Amino acid sequence: MAPRSWLLALAAALALLNRRARSATFTITNGCGYTVWPGLLSSAGSAPLPTAGFALAPGESRAVAAPAGWSGRLWGRTLCAADAATERFACATGDCGSGDVQCNGGGAATPATLAEFTLDGSGGLDFFDVSLVDGYNLPMVITPTGSSSSSGAGTGKCAATGCAAELNAACPADLRVDAAADGPVACRSACDAFGDAQYCCRGAYGSPAACRPSAYSQFFKAACPRAYSYAYDDATSTFTCAAGTTDYTVTFCPGVPTSVKSTGQNPQAAGLPQQANNGTTMVFFGSNAQPSSTATAAAATNLLVAVAVTTAVALSSLLL
Secondary structure, rough: OHHHHHHHHHHEEEEEHHHHHOOOOEEEEEEEOEEEEEEEOOOOOOOOOOEEEEOOOOEEEEEEOOOOOEEEEEEEEEEEEOOOOOOOOOEOOOOOOOOOOOOOOOOOOOOOOEEEOOOOOOHHHHEEEEEEEOOOOOOEEEEEHHHHHHHHOOOOOOEEEEEEHHHHHOOOOOOEEEEEOOOEEEEOOOHHHHOOOOOOOOOOOOOOOOOOHHHHHHHHHHOOOOEEEOOOOOOOOEEEEEOOOEEEEEEEOOOOOOOOOOHHHOOOOOOOOOOOHHOOOEEOOOOOOOOHHHHHHHHHHHHHHHHHHHHHHHHHHHOO
């Protein structure tokens, strides 16, 4: 019996190693009424993914296998095109600066909604979150799938997270990014917009005790309670699942109408357009200085109440 028990233990160990070697598969789905170009960036020391960027037409999905121990981030780029003269590829939001559909080691230009992963981390868990710390450009939700996500037993905080709300139209004026041909296309973080230490959680504000939520971060938090709204928003925004048994679906614009007009944007149809950004000119509202008027902060606080009311139904059905 002893040899048989040893063989069974070895088989179980090999099965576990095989699951860990596979690590996870990301299924990236475009629920928007316009083409989205996902960008993918591996952290330093992580093996590269099979792709660093591609186009997803409305309703299209693509699976990307991640190696064991991978960490990094992915995001959606919008209003992308290749310049007819130079053939250089660029995006109005989330651009990674590579000049190509593949990001090739480039990260997302702010503002951009980010999905962040560390696979097979501490305690044999995958860690993941959706972050608005670098701002927002489109709705995005991460949904765990697989044996650990369905059982929920002993797997940590294994649940869907993200930001299902459309925030570009509701973005406070000081943070809004507008494109002349397309209206509001992104919403900056207060750190990105003003560069002040208290919003960026640095210097004297570089600790959880010193860096507290602002009216601006609360705008994001009210609409998207499971997403990171500022640097120390860990308690409600970091999620975990069992490593090696969980895959992840990352959905852009989950549960929203597919009509382009309904999104408040007018991006290109499926496929790569021929002219860079359709001549779009980006306009950043507000100045690069800390707002001195309390009226601005009060307006942001009032706005978050309206956003919370209009998105409550969608958030409760998608993420709760």
